[in-house]
Amino acid sequence: MPVSPTPDPSTGGPEETRSARKRAAILDAATTLFLRHGYLGTSMDEIAALAAVSKQTVYKHFADKETLFSEIVTNTVSEASEPNYADVLGLEDSGDVDADLRGLARRQLARVMQPQLLQLRRLVIGEAGRFPELGRIFYAQGPERTIATLADAFTRLAERGALRFEDPHLAAAHFNWLVMSIPLNEAMLCGPDDPATSADLNRYADAGVRAFLAAYGPG
Amino acid sequence: MPVSPTPDPSTGGPEETRSARKRAAILDAATTLFLRHGYLGTSMDEIAALAAVSKQTVYKHFADKETLFSEIVTNTVSEASEPNYADVLGLEDSGDVDADLRGLARRQLARVMQPQLLQLRRLVIGEAGRFPELGRIFYAQGPERTIATLADAFTRLAERGALRFEDPHLAAAHFNWLVMSIPLNEAMLCGPDDPATSADLNRYADAGVRAFLAAYGPG
Amino acid sequence: MPVSPTPDPSTGGPEETRSARKRAAILDAATTLFLRHGYLGTSMDEIAALAAVSKQTVYKHFADKETLFSEIVTNTVSEASEPNYADVLGLEDSGDVDADLRGLARRQLARVMQPQLLQLRRLVIGEAGRFPELGRIFYAQGPERTIATLADAFTRLAERGALRFEDPHLAAAHFNWLVMSIPLNEAMLCGPDDPATSADLNRYADAGVRAFLAAYGPG
Amino acid sequence: MPVSPTPDPSTGGPEETRSARKRAAILDAATTLFLRHGYLGTSMDEIAALAAVSKQTVYKHFADKETLFSEIVTNTVSEASEPNYADVLGLEDSGDVDADLRGLARRQLARVMQPQLLQLRRLVIGEAGRFPELGRIFYAQGPERTIATLADAFTRLAERGALRFEDPHLAAAHFNWLVMSIPLNEAMLCGPDDPATSADLNRYADAGVRAFLAAYGPG
DNA sequence: CATGAATGAGAATTCATTCAT
DNA sequence: TATGAATGAATTCTCATTCAT
Numbered sequence: 001m002p003v004s005p006t007p008d009p010s011t012g013g014p015e016e017t018r019s020a021r022k023r024a025a026i027l028d029a030a031t032t033l034f035l036r037h038g039y040l041g042t043s044m045d046e047i048a049a050l051a052a053v054s055k056q057t058v059y060k061h062f063a064d065k066e067t068l069f070s071e072i073v074t075n076t077v078s079e080a081s082e083p084n085y086a087d088v089l090g091l092e093d094s095g096d097v098d099a100d101l102r103g104l105a106r107r108q109l110a111r112v113m114q115p116q117l118l119q120l121r122r123l124v125i126g127e128a129g130r131f132p133e134l135g136r137i138f139y140a141q142g143p144e145r146t147i148a149t150l151a152d153a154f155t156r157l158a159e160r161g162a163l164r165f166e167d168p169h170l171a172a173a174h175f176n177w178l179v180m181s182i183p184l185n186e187a188m189l190c191g192p193d194d195p196a197t198s199a200d201l202n203r204y205a206d207a208g209v210r211a212f213l214a215a216y217g218p219g
Numbered sequence: 220m221p222v223s224p225t226p227d228p229s230t231g232g233p234e235e236t237r238s239a240r241k242r243a244a245i246l247d248a249a250t251t252l253f254l255r256h257g258y259l260g261t262s263m264d265e266i267a268a269l270a271a272v273s274k275q276t277v278y279k280h281f282a283d284k285e286t287l288f289s290e291i292v293t294n295t296v297s298e299a300s301e302p303n304y305a306d307v308l309g310l311e312d313s314g315d316v317d318a319d320l321r322g323l324a325r326r327q328l329a330r331v332m333q334p335q336l337l338q339l340r341r342l343v344i345g346e347a348g349r350f351p352e353l354g355r356i357f358y359a360q361g362p363e364r365t366i367a368t369l370a371d372a373f374t375r376l377a378e379r380g381a382l383r384f385e386d387p388h389l390a391a392a393h394f395n396w397l398v399m400s401i402p403l404n405e406a407m408l409c410g411p412d413d414p415a416t417s418a419d420l421n422r423y424a425d426a427g428v429r430a431f432l433a434a435y436g437p438g
Numbered sequence: 439m440p441v442s443p444t445p446d447p448s449t450g451g452p453e454e455t456r457s458a459r460k461r462a463a464i465l466d467a468a469t470t471l472f473l474r475h476g477y478l479g480t481s482m483d484e485i486a487a488l489a490a491v492s493k494q495t496v497y498k499h500f501a502d503k504e505t506l507f508s509e510i511v512t513n514t515v516s517e518a519s520e521p522n523y524a525d526v527l528g529l530e531d532s533g534d535v536d537a538d539l540r541g542l543a544r545r546q547l548a549r550v551m552q553p554q555l556l557q558l559r560r561l562v563i564g565e566a567g568r569f570p571e572l573g574r575i576f577y578a579q580g581p582e583r584t585i586a587t588l589a590d591a592f593t594r595l596a597e598r599g600a601l602r603f604e605d606p607h608l609a610a611a612h613f614n615w616l617v618m619s620i621p622l623n624e625a626m627l628c629g630p631d632d633p634a635t636s637a638d639l640n641r642y643a644d645a646g647v648r649a650f651l652a653a654y655g656p657g
Numbered sequence: 658m659p660v661s662p663t664p665d666p667s668t669g670g671p672e673e674t675r676s677a678r679k680r681a682a683i684l685d686a687a688t689t690l691f692l693r694h695g696y697l698g699t700s701m702d703e704i705a706a707l708a709a710v711s712k713q714t715v716y717k718h719f720a721d722k723e724t725l726f727s728e729i730v731t732n733t734v735s736e737a738s739e740p741n742y743a744d745v746l747g748l749e750d751s752g753d754v755d756a757d758l759r760g761l762a763r764r765q766l767a768r769v770m771q772p773q774l775l776q777l778r779r780l781v782i783g784e785a786g787r788f789p790e791l792g793r794i795f796y797a798q799g800p801e802r803t804i805a806t807l808a809d810a811f812t813r814l815a816e817r818g819a820l821r822f823e824d825p826h827l828a829a830a831h832f833n834w835l836v837m838s839i840p841l842n843e844a845m846l847c848g849p850d851d852p853a854t855s856a857d858l859n860r861y862a863d864a865g866v867r868a869f870l871a872a873y874g875p876g
Numbered sequence: 877c878a879t880g881a882a883t884g885a886g887a888a889t890t891c892a893t894t895c896a897t
Numbered sequence: 898t899a900t901g902a903a904t905g906a907a908t909t910c911t912c913a914t915t916c917a918t
Binding site: 675676679710711712713714717 | 901902903
């Protein structure tokens with residue numbers, strides 16, 4: 001997740017680039033530390049030290065600690081949620097709904113269960129009191145958007161008789177959580193020390209899809 | 220959740236009770252503050268002040284902040300998970316599985332969605348890095364135990380033909396999360412400011428049970 | 439050094455004895471802790487805990503921490519210096535000065551180098567700034583008194599031609615430090631972790647006596 | 658002993674020097690206070706205040722109190738022991754051993770009995786429990802090194818017939834302590850309030866040399 | 877009389893933020 | 898512009914001592 005935009009040194013002017021590089025270094029360092037130790041558990045000193053810049057430079061780029069934290073979480077959430085969203089968008093009816101959904105489920109679950117994304121989710125949940133809007137952003141760009149898009153795709157599938165339901169949004173939500181809930185809830189609570197294997201994850205995804213099709217599948 | 224044993228001043232001996240009363244006051248205050256502001260966001264001074272007790276007294280009852288926090292979370296988790304567990308234990312086959320499961324689902328969801336329990340779950344998730352064993356305790360006494368017990372009950376129902384599945388534990392987990400995932404995940408992220416109404420909760424419970432029975436019900 | 443007077447429970451009245459026993463327990467505990475961790479490094483809480491009495495009891499017996507410390511050091515110094523003094527007092531001319539002095543030197547050195555006495559000396563030296571009179575007491579009851587008494591004994595020996603010197607007090611001091619300085623100074627600085635063996639000590643004592651007799655002996 | 662490198666403001670570069678100046682001020686202040694009140698008796702607040710520096714600056718230069726203390730004692734011991742060592746190294750046989758040794762003894766004793774060095778010795782002895790390696794450093798750089806060097810010098814003197822002994826190291830140790838023990842031990846215990854006059858010290862030095870030569874001198 | 881609680885200060889250390897250089 | 902220093906308060910935890918019970 002700590003991904004600096006790596007400004008192209010050949011195109012950018014050297015002065016503007018140096019500043020941008022520092023900014024990226026700060027973001028990288030802060031992301032790493034906030035994910036590891038939380039908001040209060042991370043100090044501006046540590047961030048500056050890990051970014052190898054002076055503290056003043058940090059404050060020149062970010063007004064204060066809250067701003068820095070917000071920006072990081074917002075950016076990271078956007079970046080992390082993008083592939084999941086795109087994957088759902090690209091859902092096509094190949095004629096084999098079962099296979100299509102299983103593939104989607106496996107890919108989505110694998111992405112959601114990336115250690116850094118799990119850690120981000122823990123962070124946002126833990127700071128829901130201090131930064132309520134960050135949780136809402138996470139929710140909106142994550143589950144909400146995914147499920148809404150999935151509902152559209154399901155509606156198309158239902159029109160072709162591949163699925164049957166009354167409320168597409170509800171069906172999409174059930175699909176989503178049938179696939180993800182078991183490993184995600186365990187991961188949230190049991191921490192980064194007991195990661196599930198990807199074979200486990202695939203089994204959970206398959207089982208979720210099977211239950212979903214038993215409930216919402218055709219005939 | 221901050222429930223002091225409420226020593227009856229008329230029956231309890233006056234000497235043993237004074238110390239116990241102080242201890243309870245400290246636990247109450249600390250629970251309130253930890254739930255509100257998190258582990259690092261709560262100071263021992265604040266706890267002592269809210270408990271109307273000197274800081275020394277706090278340290279005489281609890282070796283340090285970590286001990287106090289652990290004890291609180293452990294106690295609270297135990298107390299909070301008990302009714303849910305008991306409810307699943309008491310699940311009987313009245314002949315109307317649909318109604319039985321809907322009742323169970325509604326009661327369980329209502330309990331899990333209590334604001335203080337949600338806040339405790341956020342706290343434990345947010346501190347999973349600092350206190351890994353607390354998350355494991357929460358998981359073991361909460362979802363894990365409930366689902367295991369539910370699996371036993373489902374096995375009995377399956378023997379009477381009321382349910383059909385291959386893996387009772389998987390079916391129980393799917394039941395649990397079909398009922399809870401939608402509101403619980405939203406609540407985790409969207410914080411204590413947008414609480415779901417209990418009518419909403421009942422609807423989610425009913426919808427979850429309907430999907431569950433469509434997948435795992437008889438015939 | 440922590441030696442409680444062990445009051446005889448059969449003779450003493452039970453009430454007076456209980457108080458005396460507590461007092462002795464406090465002195466024992468405080469002596470142990472002061473010797474181990476120094477004056478500032480020892481807390482009244484620890485003393486009360488180790489003595490198994492309440493803090494109030496400590497304050498009932500000793501006005502404050504300084505008083506307790508002074509009393510302990512004074513008592514311990516007196517007790518510890520007594521045998522050394524008595525040994526010098528009993529110095530007789532057996533006709534073999536060499537053997538007499540070597541025996542005295544060995545016994546004295548062995549006593550001075552007892553670990554607890556070394557620790558007491560370190561303590562008194564380290565607190566010379568805070569408790570100047572304790573150092574003076576230690577000096578007066580220790581080296582000063584021993585040397586003065588030794589000077590008397592040497593005077594008698596000189597009258598019989600067994601020793602020769604101008605200033606008996608100077609000769610006594612030289613005797614004392616020729617015997618003790620090497621191991622004592624090393625012990626002071628190198629701490630309680632590298633104790634000298636008693637064979638070493640005897641060698642130092644013998645070597646000191648030999649040098650002393652070479653300088654102050656007859657013919 | 659609190660001797661800052663006294664950066665010459667006219668020659669030193671202004672930027673490198675500021676930090677170094679602060680560091681020196683901290684060392685000076687800490688040395689003064691540690692010598693005066695001991696390790697536990699000195700607070701970091703006092704040190705910062707006396708150095709006219711913020712507490713942060715102290716902690717940026719020295720990781721913690723123990724580090725600061727160790728560094729100070731180590732530095733001071735090294736500086737203080739140097740002249741004594743050099744003086745012994747320069748011992749030459751002028752033909753008049755008596756005068757040579759008396760001169761050396763007087764100079765050494767005068768240096769060892771400097772109030773600040775006495776205080777340092779008390780400090781190190783008093784903290785032998787908490788900082789055992791500091792005592793060992795003091796011993797190694799002080800008495801041990803001096804005596805070893807003296808033993809070499811005595812060996813040369815013995816070859817010319819100016820001294821006679823079996824064990825040069827033992828002779829050197831006896832010389833050292835015959836000269837120093839009386840005033841040093843008194844000073845250790847009787848504190849900084851009763852300083853010996855330098856006339857006294859010279860008399861002790863002379864008497865020690867006289868006894869030494871009576872034992873180890875020629876003929 | 878002896879225990880637990882209170883006190884009120886002070887310990888070491890860290891914090892986010894802002895001046896000077 | 899970017900660095901070291903300063904700030905001033907807050908952190909956890911401990912202290913010696915004194916009330917109440």
